[in-house]
Structures are given as C-alpha cells and as structure tokens.
Amino acid sequence: MRTTDLLTVGEVAHRSGFAPSALRFYERVGLVHAARTSGGQRRYQRNVLRRLAFIRAARNVGLSLDEVAAALATLPEGRTPTKEDWSRLSRGWRGRLDEQIAALTKLRDGLDSCIGCGCLSLRTCAMSNPDDALAARGPGAAYLPAPLRAT
Amino acid sequence: MRTTDLLTVGEVAHRSGFAPSALRFYERVGLVHAARTSGGQRRYQRNVLRRLAFIRAARNVGLSLDEVAAALATLPEGRTPTKEDWSRLSRGWRGRLDEQIAALTKLRDGLDSCIGCGCLSLRTCAMSNPDDALAARGPGAAYLPAPLRAT
DNA sequence: CTGATAGTTGAAGTCAACTTCAAGTCAAGT
DNA sequence: ACTTGACTTGAAGTTGACTTCAACTATCAG
Numbered sequence: 001m002r003t004t005d006l007l008t009v010g011e012v013a014h015r016s017g018f019a020p021s022a023l024r025f026y027e028r029v030g031l032v033h034a035a036r037t038s039g040g041q042r043r044y045q046r047n048v049l050r051r052l053a054f055i056r057a058a059r060n061v062g063l064s065l066d067e068v069a070a071a072l073a074t075l076p077e078g079r080t081p082t083k084e085d086w087s088r089l090s091r092g093w094r095g096r097l098d099e100q101i102a103a104l105t106k107l108r109d110g111l112d113s114c115i116g117c118g119c120l121s122l123r124t125c126a127m128s129n130p131d132d133a134l135a136a137r138g139p140g141a142a143y144l145p146a147p148l149r150a151t
Numbered sequence: 152m153r154t155t156d157l158l159t160v161g162e163v164a165h166r167s168g169f170a171p172s173a174l175r176f177y178e179r180v181g182l183v184h185a186a187r188t189s190g191g192q193r194r195y196q197r198n199v200l201r202r203l204a205f206i207r208a209a210r211n212v213g214l215s216l217d218e219v220a221a222a223l224a225t226l227p228e229g230r231t232p233t234k235e236d237w238s239r240l241s242r243g244w245r246g247r248l249d250e251q252i253a254a255l256t257k258l259r260d261g262l263d264s265c266i267g268c269g270c271l272s273l274r275t276c277a278m279s280n281p282d283d284a285l286a287a288r289g290p291g292a293a294y295l296p297a298p299l300r301a302t
Numbered sequence: 303c304t305g306a307t308a309g310t311t312g313a314a315g316t317c318a319a320c321t322t323c324a325a326g327t328c329a330a331g332t
Numbered sequence: 333a334c335t336t337g338a339c340t341t342g343a344a345g346t347t348g349a350c351t352t353c354a355a356c357t358a359t360c361a362g
Contacts, residue, residue, distance in 0.1 A: 019351075037358080037359085039357075039358045061262070093262055104252045105252060111245055159339080171338095175341095188328080191328080191341090192339055216318075304360105309356100309359085313354105317350100320347105321345080322344085323345090324342105327339075330338100331334105
C-alpha cells in the first residue's frame with residue numbers, strides 16, 4: 001500500500017483499535033468522515049485518529065455515542081480543533097468520574113455493614129436498597145458495567 | 152385480597168421493587184419459583200423476597216443474571232438458606248467493588264494528567280488508552296454503566 | 303496482467319435484561 | 333351473580349453499539 005497522507009480503513013482500524021465495522025458504523029451515524037477513492041473505498045485523513053481517540057476516551061468515561069456526538073458538535077467548524085478544544089471537551093469528565101467513584105465507595109461501605117448480617121432486608125439493607133437515585137433510573141439500573149465484571 | 156402466607160405477583164412486585172414482567176422473566180429463566188393457584192395465577196412464598204433482595208443487590212454490584220444464577224446455585228438444597236448463606240454469597244463482592252473503584256480512580260488520575268495537554272494520543276494518553284485489560288474485553292467496553300450517566 | 307489482500311454494500315443478527323402487547327381469564331368484595 | 337381490578341400467555345419489541353454475512357469489487361506488488 002502506497003504511503004500517502006490518506007489512510008485506509010484497515011490502517012485506521014489498526015491504529016485506532018476500532019474494528020473496521022465500527023468505523024463504518026461511526027461513519028453512518030456521522031461521528032467520523034471519510035473521503036472516497038474513485039473505486040469507492042474509504043480514505044481517512046490523519047486527524048480522524050484524534051477524533052477516534054476522543055471517542056474512545058469518552059466511551060471509557062461512560063458517555064453514550066449520542067453524548068459523544070453532542071460533544072463533537074461543539075467543536076468549531078472551519079478549522080482543525082486545537083488541543084485546547086479537545087481539552088475543553090474532556091474537562092467535564094472529571095466531575096463525572098468523581099461522582100461514580102463516590103457512588104461505588106458508598107456502595108462498598110454499605111456492603112461492609114451488610115456482610116456481617118446477611119440480612120439483605122429490602123427496606124434496610126444498603127446493598128439491596130442503596131439510598132440514591134439509582135432506583136429512579138428504572139429497571140435494570142446497575143452500578144457497574146458488564147465489561148468490568150468478573151474475569 | 153386475602154391475607155395468606157402466599158403472595159400474588161402484584162404484592163411481590165410492590166414489595167421487591169421489581170416489575171411484574173421482571174418477575175415473570177426471572178421465573179422463566181429459573182431465578183425464582185412460584186406455585187400456582189388452580190386458576191393458574193402465581194403465588195409466591197415469602198422467602199422469595201429475600202431471594203429477590205439478593206438479586207437486586209447482586210445486580211447493583213454489577214453481576215449479570217447468569218452470575219446471579221450461578222451464585223444462587225451454590226445455596227444448599229433442601230433447607231432454607233441461613234443468613235450465613237447469604238452473607239457468604241455477598242462477601243466476594245467486596246473485592247470486586249474495590250477493583251472497580253481502583254479502576255475508576257486510575258482513570259480519573261489519568262484524566263487529570265490529560266486535561267492539561269489535550270493530547271488524547273492513541274498510544275500514550277491515559278484516557279484513550281488505559282493500561283488495563285479493558286481493551287481485551289472487546290469492542291464497546293466501557294468503564295461506566297449507562298444508568299449512572301449524565302442526568 | 304495477475305493474484306493476493308483488502309475493501310465494498312445493505313440487511314440482518316447479537317447481547318442483556320427486560321417490556322409491551324393483545325386477547326382473554328381469575329379472584330374477590332358486595 | 334356481577335363487576336372490577338389483577339392476572340395469564342407467547343410472541344414480538346426495545347435499546348445501544350456494534351458484528352456478521354454473502355456476494356462482489358478495488359488496489360497494488362511483482
């Protein structure tokens with residue numbers, strides 16, 4: 001493959017860590033853009049790698065793709081985003097992480113007081129009834145993501 | 152409704168916080184059991200409430216229903232589980248929570264060093280490339296659960 | 303020019319954990 | 333007996349973030 005300033009989907013996949021199918025999916029939903037060759041193949045500009053890095057980081061912090069899209073939409077049009085642009089977007093994540101850590105710590109402390117008794121009382125046990133907004137988020141609400149579950 | 156020692160699905164739903172549809176679903180996959188009236192309606196024994204409390208607590212800690220089922224399968228057959236039985240099951244969660252808290256803390260600290268630079272380098276940035284097993288868990292792996300996302 | 307390798311598409315499938323639906327049946331207070 | 337509210341079923345739908353498939357087509361080193 002010729003070494004140009006444009007990247008194939010395979011190169012982007014390799015360098016970003018996203019599967020080619022994910023890259024096509026992201027293109028479909030407008031998260032990334034790719035030019036095309038005359039034969040219809042995708043050719044990415046290098047800056048897509050930074051964009052993808054942002055997407056991965058945001059996903060790691062827990063943002064949905066919709067939230068990622070909303071964040072990316074605040075980037076300035078017409079010029080390449082600066083480091084400060086990216087920095088601004090990721091700054092808000094700090095508080096989010098703090099909240100998550102606090103919620104988990106609270107859950108753990110509740111568990112400590114619960115292990116000894118084995119109660120799991122629906123009304124009083126901190127484990128089955130954590131006193132935060134989780135219940136209000138509806139059925140299926142869980143504290144921890146599947147990817148971080150048992151090895 | 153008569154006050155017997157058996158509970159209707161509505162009563163169990165109310166007292167457990169699970170939707171009736173969730174209770175039916177849990178029965179289908181064998182997580183809980185219900186007797187039937189002559190007319191085919193479900194009647195639950197009271198101890199199902201403790202079992203459901205365990206399920207909720209386990210879900211809060213991040214266990215999948217499969218994992219919950221596996222845990223419940225270790226309960227002794229033939230006798231009603233004691234508090235010690237339930238306590239034993241939940242004891243292992245402590246380590247799990249510790250791990251999750253550590254992972255999030257690491258992510259946050261990585262973010263701190265990242266906000267300033269705005270780099271998001273695919274190879275070096277802690278945010279887009281946390282140095283743990285997350286990547287090995289495959290595409291879509293995220294640190295935080297949807298339920299705890301932005302309000 | 304050729305063959306290997308990599309890329310293309312839309313539609314459908316996957317996963318988890320439920321929820322929703324429609325059409326009908328049961329339980330129980332009066 | 334009647335009425336009302338609660339309950340029943342299986343099948344299909346939901347959500348998010350992708351993956352898989354089958355059947356082609358493009359690119360490029362040699």
